[in-house]
Amino acid sequence: MFIHKNSQEVITRPETFSFGAKADPFLLENGEQLTRVDVTYETCGTLNPARDNVILIEHALTGSAQCAGKHSPEEKTVGWWDPLIGPGKAFDTGKYFIVCANVLGGCYGTTGPASINPETGEPYGMDFPTVTIRDMVKVQKKLLEHLGISKLKAVAGGSMGGMQVLEWAVTYPEWVEKAICIAASGWLYPQAIAFNEVGRRAIMIDPKWQGGRYYPGKGPVDGLAVARMIGTITYKSDESMNHRFGRKLCSEDPGRYFCFDEQFEVESYLHYHGSALVKRFDANCYLYLTKAMDLHDVSYGYDSHEAALSRIQAGVLVMGISSDILFPTYQQKEIVEILRKCAKKAQYFELNSPHGHDGFLIEFEQIGPVIQRFLNLPS
Amino acid sequence: MFIHKNSQEVITRPETFSFGAKADPFLLENGEQLTRVDVTYETCGTLNPARDNVILIEHALTGSAQCAGKHSPEEKTVGWWDPLIGPGKAFDTGKYFIVCANVLGGCYGTTGPASINPETGEPYGMDFPTVTIRDMVKVQKKLLEHLGISKLKAVAGGSMGGMQVLEWAVTYPEWVEKAICIAASGWLYPQAIAFNEVGRRAIMIDPKWQGGRYYPGKGPVDGLAVARMIGTITYKSDESMNHRFGRKLCSEDPGRYFCFDEQFEVESYLHYHGSALVKRFDANCYLYLTKAMDLHDVSYGYDSHEAALSRIQAGVLVMGISSDILFPTYQQKEIVEILRKCAKKAQYFELNSPHGHDGFLIEFEQIGPVIQRFLNLPS
Numbered sequence: 091m092f093i094h095k096n097s098q099e100v101i102t103r104p105e106t107f108s109f110g111a112k113a114d115p116f117l118l119e120n121g122e123q124l125t126r127v128d129v130t131y132e133t134c135g136t137l138n139p140a141r142d143n144v145i146l147i148e149h150a151l152t153g154s155a156q157c158a159g160k161h162s163p164e165e166k167t168v169g170w171w172d173p174l175i176g177p178g179k180a181f182d183t184g185k186y187f188i189v190c191a192n193v194l195g196g197c198y199g200t201t202g203p204a205s206i207n208p209e210t211g212e213p214y215g216m217d218f219p220t221v222t223i224r225d226m227v228k229v230q231k232k233l234l235e236h237l238g239i240s241k242l243k244a245v246a247g248g249s250m251g252g253m254q255v256l257e258w259a260v261t262y263p264e265w266v267e268k269a270i271c272i273a274a275s276g277w278l279y280p281q282a283i284a285f286n287e288v289g290r291r292a293i294m295i296d297p298k299w300q301g302g303r304y305y306p307g308k309g310p311v312d313g314l315a316v317a318r319m320i321g322t323i324t325y326k327s328d329e330s331m332n333h334r335f336g337r338k339l340c341s342e343d344p345g346r347y348f349c350f351d352e353q354f355e356v357e358s359y360l361h362y363h364g365s366a367l368v369k370r371f372d373a374n375c376y377l378y379l380t381k382a383m384d385l386h387d388v389s390y391g392y393d394s395h396e397a398a399l400s401r402i403q404a405g406v407l408v409m410g411i412s413s414d415i416l417f418p419t420y421q422q423k424e425i426v427e428i429l430r431k432c433a434k435k436a437q438y439f440e441l442n443s444p445h446g447h448d449g450f451l452i453e454f455e456q457i458g459p460v461i462q463r464f465l466n467l468p469s
Numbered sequence: 470m471f472i473h474k475n476s477q478e479v480i481t482r483p484e485t486f487s488f489g490a491k492a493d494p495f496l497l498e499n500g501e502q503l504t505r506v507d508v509t510y511e512t513c514g515t516l517n518p519a520r521d522n523v524i525l526i527e528h529a530l531t532g533s534a535q536c537a538g539k540h541s542p543e544e545k546t547v548g549w550w551d552p553l554i555g556p557g558k559a560f561d562t563g564k565y566f567i568v569c570a571n572v573l574g575g576c577y578g579t580t581g582p583a584s585i586n587p588e589t590g591e592p593y594g595m596d597f598p599t600v601t602i603r604d605m606v607k608v609q610k611k612l613l614e615h616l617g618i619s620k621l622k623a624v625a626g627g628s629m630g631g632m633q634v635l636e637w638a639v640t641y642p643e644w645v646e647k648a649i650c651i652a653a654s655g656w657l658y659p660q661a662i663a664f665n666e667v668g669r670r671a672i673m674i675d676p677k678w679q680g681g682r683y684y685p686g687k688g689p690v691d692g693l694a695v696a697r698m699i700g701t702i703t704y705k706s707d708e709s710m711n712h713r714f715g716r717k718l719c720s721e722d723p724g725r726y727f728c729f730d731e732q733f734e735v736e737s738y739l740h741y742h743g744s745a746l747v748k749r750f751d752a753n754c755y756l757y758l759t760k761a762m763d764l765h766d767v768s769y770g771y772d773s774h775e776a777a778l779s780r781i782q783a784g785v786l787v788m789g790i791s792s793d794i795l796f797p798t799y800q801q802k803e804i805v806e807i808l809r810k811c812a813k814k815a816q817y818f819e820l821n822s823p824h825g826h827d828g829f830l831i832e833f834e835q836i837g838p839v840i841q842r843f844l845n846l847p848s
Binding site for chain 1: 599666667692699
């Protein structure tokens with residue numbers, strides 16, 4: 091039976107693992123190093139004695155390690171993939187031990203530009219080194235090794251999470267038994283880079299950005315809100331906006347029709363999402379994580395896409411979302427095509443959804459059974 | 470023969486017509502009024518004695534009345550539709566008298582927010598009244614009447630120009646014999662409103678905007694550049710960006726791969742277009758004209774889309790561009806469908822182009838013959 095309701099409430103607790111030292115720094119892909127890395131992560135379920143029932147969940151750009159459950163019974167919202175993770179759910183915590191770590195470069199407890207630079211005692215700001223999806227994955231491997239884990243039943247994620255999934259399967263092929271990559275690509279395409287760059291630019295022109303030295307203040311909240319508004323458009327679809335908003339007005343007052351303020355509901359919706367993000371996210375982190383996405387090319391350092399993807403030993407499930415404008419489905423089909431050319435086990439499933447890129451956070455009725463079936467396949 | 474090369478150079482000269490007075494103001498759709506309106510326009514070809522060979526060309530958001538030719542032989546660029554307008558071209562100046570006026574609310578000589586408010590002697594800024602596509606068209610009618618014209622052989626335009634075309638055909642049906650509407654819609658859809666609102670927001674968060682009171686300075690050039698960068702993405706297509714840019718880097722220096730500056734060619738391209746616009750366009754005008762687009766609904770004040778479009782007496786040619794993400798083709802097909810339902814003469818032609826919305830400024834080989842054929846049809 092596929093359970094996707096919050097039938098049982100899981101209480102999770104963030105934990106932090108730290109590593110690195112001056113004598114033993116963490117080496118980044120760009121050649122720079124970090125002398126200390128904190129990784130904040132959450133788990134659900136129980137690690138079995140053989141330590142071979144682990145599923146690593148990867149979060150997206152502004153997501154966090156809280157992929158399931160609540161931190162306390164009083165908390166109002168549940169983790170972003172809660173309908174998929176829990177007892178009897180697609181990622182069944184009765185069987186699997188779920189690990190999800192906040193990404194390197196973020197602002198939810200894992201080291202990032204808002205963290206204290208041990209060299210200066212001040213927040214890094216833009217002195218933080220550029221990190222990549224590969225660096226994120228390398229940090230996660232350190233965490234798993236710390237937990238005594240050396241094999242993953244599966245790695246799964248959507249969007250930037252899906253990028254990490256592919257990177258895991260390519261960089262550490264012997265670790266990954268199954269890979270579930272949703273609404274992502276193996277290398278970022280120029281239109282997505284373009285949207286990211288406009289968002290970054292909106293942050294950087296905000297005078298409160300101050301070259302990234304705005305801590306302990308909130309910094310460029312106006313710029314970050316604009317960046318989020320742009321992102322929000324790309325996470326939806328034309329179809330979903332037509333259906334939800336059309337030309338609906340915020341006010342029925344005809345005198346307001348010609349004002350410059352938010353007239354249309356779609357405008358209010360964007361402003362709402364812009365304002366909401368600045369309350370929970372750091373602007374420099376937004377710069378670093380979008381940059382990590384832009385730099386992402388799973389074949390970087392290899393001779394070709396084929397050379398990179400042919401390293402994969404995992405069975406791969408790739409899902410696209412029919413109305414996704416940020417990661418259009420041809421990008422997921424391309425991955426599957428290359429994998430099949432390399433004689434890898436790869437299957438493609440298309441979510442039929444009007445919700446655009448956000449579909450991976452909405453279409454649980456479709457995603458759940460497909461994941462459950464895939465996890466139950468023999469390796 | 471269809472000529473689209475700049476085989477003969479047309480020299481055009483902007484002229485200005487002014488109207489309005491305190492006692493005889495120009496009434497706007499929102500109920501406000503302007504006591505003086507300047508309209509700067511250009512013409513090519515010769516008005517025939519019957520004054521019935523007039524084609525009105527409508528420009529797009531940041532376009533201008535210079536739709537064809539040069540202002541002087543030394544000028545480096547030609548008008549935005551020059552390949553379509555001239556002796557022997559689709560809009561044959563050997564036969565037709567071409568008129569193109571800068572829109573109300575713009576900054577190329579027709580009254581707009583950067584103009585002097587006669588009441589104060591200072592630039593209007595945000596005291597300028599909100600204008601609509603309908604207001605723009607009403608101003609153009611005043612100009613044509615001043616020129617002794619009372620009938621249009623055709624009205625033609627793309628994007629915001631196409632919106633004006635439909636508005637003309639609906640509001641002054643007895644004037645318009647043929648209407649050519651390219652890559653536009655009869656009412657702006659929420660995704661396009663969303664992109665416009667993000668652009669406006671980028672301008673308004675720029676502290677140099679100062680509530681619109683930045684004259685005689687250039688004002689919020691950073692914000693306007695960001696707005697233009699967003700626009701530029703929507704004028705292209707995923708396909709054209711993949712083809713033109715892919716993941717090409719600006720520098721082959723591997724040390725630069727991990728920098729925050731423009732690494733990818735697509736980023737440079739956006740910055741180039743952002744910087745280029747701020748040299749020639751006013752930020753407040755950008756606010757007003759995008760707002761006019763948002764407010765545009767050809768059926769505003771009528772009972773339905775059908776009620777509005779059934780007023781049209783013109784034969785209508787509607788063109789969509791296969792890869793247009795700003796005005797997807799279903800929007801043009803919808804217009805044609807409604808017109809046909811109302812027993813109007815309407816034809817749809819789809820430009821097969823990878824260039825996205827910008828196709829109406831690029832695909833002259835396809836557009837030219839279709840327009841020529843349509844103009845030669847009996848009315």
